[in-house]
Amino acid sequence: MKAEIITIGDELLIGQVVDTNSAFIATKLNEAGIHVCQITSVSDNKEHIVEALNNAVQRADIVLMTGGLGPTNDDITKLTLCGYFNVGLRFDQEAYKDVEYMFKIRGREVSEVNRKQAELPENCVALHNKNGTAPGMWFDVNDKVYISMPGVPYEMKALMEDEVIPKLKERFTLPVIVHKNILTIGIGESVLAEKITAWEASLAQDNIKLAYLPSIGMVRLRLSTSGADKNTLEEKVNRKIEELKTLVGEYIFGYENDTLEVIVGKLLKENKQTLSLAESCTGGYISHLVTLAPGSSSYYKGSIVAYSYEIKTLELGVDEEVLNQRGAVSQEVVEKMASSVRKKFHTDYSLAVSGIAGPDGGTPEKPVGTVWIALATPTKVFSKKYQFANNRMRNIQMTANTALNLLRKEILMNVK
Amino acid sequence: MKAEIITIGDELLIGQVVDTNSAFIATKLNEAGIHVCQITSVSDNKEHIVEALNNAVQRADIVLMTGGLGPTNDDITKLTLCGYFNVGLRFDQEAYKDVEYMFKIRGREVSEVNRKQAELPENCVALHNKNGTAPGMWFDVNDKVYISMPGVPYEMKALMEDEVIPKLKERFTLPVIVHKNILTIGIGESVLAEKITAWEASLAQDNIKLAYLPSIGMVRLRLSTSGADKNTLEEKVNRKIEELKTLVGEYIFGYENDTLEVIVGKLLKENKQTLSLAESCTGGYISHLVTLAPGSSSYYKGSIVAYSYEIKTLELGVDEEVLNQRGAVSQEVVEKMASSVRKKFHTDYSLAVSGIAGPDGGTPEKPVGTVWIALATPTKVFSKKYQFANNRMRNIQMTANTALNLLRKEILMNVK
Numbered sequence: 001m002k003a004e005i006i007t008i009g010d011e012l013l014i015g016q017v018v019d020t021n022s023a024f025i026a027t028k029l030n031e032a033g034i035h036v037c038q039i040t041s042v043s044d045n046k047e048h049i050v051e052a053l054n055n056a057v058q059r060a061d062i063v064l065m066t067g068g069l070g071p072t073n074d075d076i077t078k079l080t081l082c083g084y085f086n087v088g089l090r091f092d093q094e095a096y097k098d099v100e101y102m103f104k105i106r107g108r109e110v111s112e113v114n115r116k117q118a119e120l121p122e123n124c125v126a127l128h129n130k131n132g133t134a135p136g137m138w139f140d141v142n143d144k145v146y147i148s149m150p151g152v153p154y155e156m157k158a159l160m161e162d163e164v165i166p167k168l169k170e171r172f173t174l175p176v177i178v179h180k181n182i183l184t185i186g187i188g189e190s191v192l193a194e195k196i197t198a199w200e201a202s203l204a205q206d207n208i209k210l211a212y213l214p215s216i217g218m219v220r221l222r223l224s225t226s227g228a229d230k231n232t233l234e235e236k237v238n239r240k241i242e243e244l245k246t247l248v249g250e251y252i253f254g255y256e257n258d259t260l261e262v263i264v265g266k267l268l269k270e271n272k273q274t275l276s277l278a279e280s281c282t283g284g285y286i287s288h289l290v291t292l293a294p295g296s297s298s299y300y301k302g303s304i305v306a307y308s309y310e311i312k313t314l315e316l317g318v319d320e321e322v323l324n325q326r327g328a329v330s331q332e333v334v335e336k337m338a339s340s341v342r343k344k345f346h347t348d349y350s351l352a353v354s355g356i357a358g359p360d361g362g363t364p365e366k367p368v369g370t371v372w373i374a375l376a377t378p379t380k381v382f383s384k385k386y387q388f389a390n391n392r393m394r395n396i397q398m399t400a401n402t403a404l405n406l407l408r409k410e411i412l413m414n415v416k
Numbered sequence: 417m418k419a420e421i422i423t424i425g426d427e428l429l430i431g432q433v434v435d436t437n438s439a440f441i442a443t444k445l446n447e448a449g450i451h452v453c454q455i456t457s458v459s460d461n462k463e464h465i466v467e468a469l470n471n472a473v474q475r476a477d478i479v480l481m482t483g484g485l486g487p488t489n490d491d492i493t494k495l496t497l498c499g500y501f502n503v504g505l506r507f508d509q510e511a512y513k514d515v516e517y518m519f520k521i522r523g524r525e526v527s528e529v530n531r532k533q534a535e536l537p538e539n540c541v542a543l544h545n546k547n548g549t550a551p552g553m554w555f556d557v558n559d560k561v562y563i564s565m566p567g568v569p570y571e572m573k574a575l576m577e578d579e580v581i582p583k584l585k586e587r588f589t590l591p592v593i594v595h596k597n598i599l600t601i602g603i604g605e606s607v608l609a610e611k612i613t614a615w616e617a618s619l620a621q622d623n624i625k626l627a628y629l630p631s632i633g634m635v636r637l638r639l640s641t642s643g644a645d646k647n648t649l650e651e652k653v654n655r656k657i658e659e660l661k662t663l664v665g666e667y668i669f670g671y672e673n674d675t676l677e678v679i680v681g682k683l684l685k686e687n688k689q690t691l692s693l694a695e696s697c698t699g700g701y702i703s704h705l706v707t708l709a710p711g712s713s714s715y716y717k718g719s720i721v722a723y724s725y726e727i728k729t730l731e732l733g734v735d736e737e738v739l740n741q742r743g744a745v746s747q748e749v750v751e752k753m754a755s756s757v758r759k760k761f762h763t764d765y766s767l768a769v770s771g772i773a774g775p776d777g778g779t780p781e782k783p784v785g786t787v788w789i790a791l792a793t794p795t796k797v798f799s800k801k802y803q804f805a806n807n808r809m810r811n812i813q814m815t816a817n818t819a820l821n822l823l824r825k826e827i828l829m830n831v832k
Binding site for chain 2: 010011012013014015016017018019020022023024025026027028029030036037038039040041042043044048052055070071072073074102105106107111113114130131152154211213277279282283284285286287288290291292294295296297300301302303304305306307308310311314315344345346358359360392393396
């Protein structure tokens with residue numbers, strides 16, 4: 001089965017917005033066994049959208065569009081589709097209920113402009129958009145399926161996962177594709193590749209493909225294979241994952257859509273243990289990650305973000321003299337931060353970080369990217385020094401992931 | 417002058433890599449007054465590349481390609497272009513010197529595979545690639561210009577800036593394009609559109625186009641126009657921005673690439689004022705935003721993330737009885753949080769937030785998305801209740817942006 005993606009919006013063609021929607025949609029289609037032939041970005045221009053549609057449908061069975069569904073005048077996708085299919089608009093009661101609901105929870109009345117969001121081309125089926133007022137649209141015309149979604153990424157993502165992919169699986173007979181993701185942390189892509197060279201070579205026999213997908217301090221390994229029977233494929237892939245565990249098990253922290261913060265949260269919850277944090281250079285980012293996990297209030301009590309010397313002294317009892325002599329980015333300071341917040345917040349574990357995120361603040365002895373991470377446990381306090389790179393946001397993310405991984409490994413060791 | 421961009425590579429169509437090259441190229445072309453009609457991503461497949469080229473050149477004067485120039489067998493762009501133009505390969509001595517140099521600085525000999533990097537289609541001019549072994553290629557055929565560049569972003573970027581844009585400016589007489597962005601917060605896209613209907617209609621007279629680009633709690637308005645003289649165009653657009661200010665000035669927080677956290681930081685710095693935070697439902701996210709701005713340590717002292725009742729009581733002096741009677745998401749609690757952290761951290765301003773981010777924890781009186789935001793200033797403490805939606809991450813972001821905007825408006829009012 002072949003698909004094409006058309007992303008619509010002037011902002012894409014002037015380079016103001018990077019088209020991240022296409023990669024997301026392409027990933028989801030590929031997982032479902034649908035091959036993407038082409039991705040096309042066009043402006044909010046009727047003739048050009050129609051031309052792109054005409055070309056796409058010559059090559060593909062399914063055409064997915066994003067963008068141009070807002071309530072304002074520059075959004076013309078809906079009327080363009082009416083013209084393309086030669087149909088008028090109808091008022092969709094179900095879609096209007098969704099619009100009303102979106103406004104109701106914000107305590108507002110539906111404006112005239114937004115009432116129009118429920119007007120849809122006569123020949124489409126509305127797809128429920130749980131995060132916005134513009135419904136998705138599904139057209140099934142002359143054996144081709146056309147799908148139109150809003151361009152706002154989180155609206156599109158929910159529509160793809162909850163509505164589009166299930167409907168495509170119902171509508172077409174798709175081959176069985178099995179993907180499994182193994183998530184590693186604390187090992188670089190090339191070192192990892194060297195450690196698993198022989199295992200990687202053995203995958204071909206089983207018709208399994210491997211992709212390395214690196215992100216901040218992590219590498220995702222994706223195994224993919226296709227065939228007739230899902231169970232057989234899964235067994236084959238699972239066998240290979242068991243082999244992989246014996247090679248690099250210590251670096252594997254999760255599978256599929258696991259995130260480090262959710263995995264750490266599960267471990268804390270299972271062991272009925274609690275966490276607090278003292279952050280300096282990460283400025284609240286680790287707390288943010290921890291609380292991204294719904295239900296984190298059962299194991300996370302809180303944090304002190306001590307960005308200034310004053311707060312480190314006042315709130316975490318760091319000695320002023322030590323601060324002045326050793327600097328905030330030092331073993332003494334970060335260990336004191338960890339043990340103080342642990343005592344103050346009455347938690348089992350406490351992480352503390354202090355470093356130089358950049359771009360300024362580096363010195364020859366402590367260049368940008370120097371970070372100390374400490375962990376206080378019921379029995380000890382210890383810390384490690386790291387040297388990351390020179391990008392501020394990347395240093396913050398690397399520090400957060402490294403700190404959470406330190407905690408993960410400590411909990412696992414104490415459980416054993 | 418019209419251009420199209422074709423990005424070539426299987427990794428784009430399976431969603432493994434987000435195409436960031438296109439946005440960069442489009443930005444550079446737009447700045448040079450070249451209009452981008454379409455961006456097309458295709459796989460490493462000869463027929464499909466030729467089809468994309470044929471289509472692009474019907475609409476545009478300039479076609480820019482990236483990708484498929486590596487030395488390995490899956491890179492087929494160069495041979496495809498030979499076929500397309502019906503020419504053979506020639507050995508380019510200048511390009512070979514570049515290849516030799518790239519290997520020399522790595523202390524290696526040029527391999528046979530890499531020697532081929534200097535073989536170029538007979539009808540092209542080589543463009544010097546200072547960061548890699550694959551030269552860029554410039555074809556000028558039947559009044560159309562075709563440019564091929566490597567897909568590695570930092571190689572492509574240097575080629576665009578140092579070679580392609582200067583050559584395009586020489587080759588074509590280009591118009592001037594002016595874009596201006598106005599950033600608003602605290603007003604929805606549709607309400608904003610209603611307030612500026614007449615102003616929007618008046619833009620056509622001046623040949624100015626308007627786009628609405630919404631994000632979390634914000635709407636970016638982009639004005640674009642083109643003509644002969646840059647100053648005249650800028651004056652025309654600036655006049656319209658002045659008119660816009662009289663209509664919705666209270667919602668405008670910045671221009672172009674400003675971010676709310678940087679604007680708030682600038683205001684604090686200018687007025688020599690300091691900030692601390694007490695976060696509950698945002699779990700450190702506001703602190704993270706504030707510290708994303710380099711140099712934030714000059715106005716931001718720190719935060720208490722009080723996720724549990726215990727920490728709200730212990731660290732922020734919230735009365736236990738009030739917590740139990742009114743709940744953590746209440747005016748009394750959030751105002752106490754703000755005034756306590758302000759006193760404790762000795763800052764001029766303190767923001768505090770408490771809410772129900774979801775997905776769980778909602779009640780009929782306080783559904784998911786209910787958020788209280790308080791601001792403590794040198795003279796008062798006040799708070800507001802908001803009702804956001806039901807997506808956890810979005811509620812966190814909406815709360816953060818709304819809180820920072822509350823602070824921004826308060827600082828501005830006190831300055832007046």
